[in-house]
Amino acid sequence: QVQLVESGGGLVQAGGSLRLSCAASGRTFSSYAMAWFRQARGMEREFVAVISGSGGSTYYADSVKGRFTISRDNAKNTVYLQMNSLKPEDTAVYSCAGGLRFPNKSPAQYNYWGQGTQVTVSS
Numbered sequence: 341q342v343q344l345v346e347s348g349g350g351l352v353q354a355g356g357s358l359r360l361s362c363a364a365s366g367r368t369f370s371s372y373a374m375a376w377f378r379q380a381r382g383m384e385r386e387f388v389a390v391i392s393g394s395g396g397s398t399y400y401a402d403s404v405k406g407r408f409t410i411s412r413d414n415a416k417n418t419v420y421l422q423m424n425s426l427k428p429e430d431t432a433v434y435s436c437a438g439g440l441r442f443p444n445k446s447p448a449q450y451n452y453w454g455q456g457t458q459v460t461v462s463s
Contacts, residue, residue, distance in 0.1 A: 341454040342366045342436045349457030352426055356461070360421040362454055363383030370394065373442035374412060374419040375450065378432035378459075387445040388434070389421065398448050404430075409442045433458050 348360040362374065375390035389400045389410040398410050407426075412419040419436055434457055437450035444450070 342369070342372065342438050344435055344438060344452055344454035346434065346454040346457040349434060349459045351460045351462065354426060354428055354461055356426050357422070358426065358459060360423070360434055360457060360459070362419045362421075362438075364417045364419070364438065366417070369417040369438075370414040372438040372440060372452075373413050373444065374410075375437045375439070375444070376410060376419075376421045376434055377437060377447055378430075379436045379456075380432040383432075385435075385447050386432075387447075388447070389455045390443050391419065392442045397442070399445070401445075423459070426459075428463045429462045431459060431461050 343365040346362050370393050375389040377385050378388050379385045391398045391410045395412045407424050409422040436454045438452040439450040
């Protein structure tokens, strides 16, 4: 069993930066691919980025490529999402998720989810 807790969300102006963190419990963290998803109000959940268990491979949604960076520290059981050049359309609840398949952009394939953290980008 893996429990995930996100932090780092908040309110930021367009063009600004935020770094989200997702802390995981359990001793098998490095076995899981970790992803970030986001869900804006009234919209479906959207894939943002995913990183392999070793951290050696990453994939990004086209909408965030070049602006967001996913990384992980397996010694700290933590995955990060560095978000730069934020836009109002990045406003959403961001959730981290853990799964055994990589790469995987489908929320249905992830076994573990955090509660989410709100990111609001003002124009």
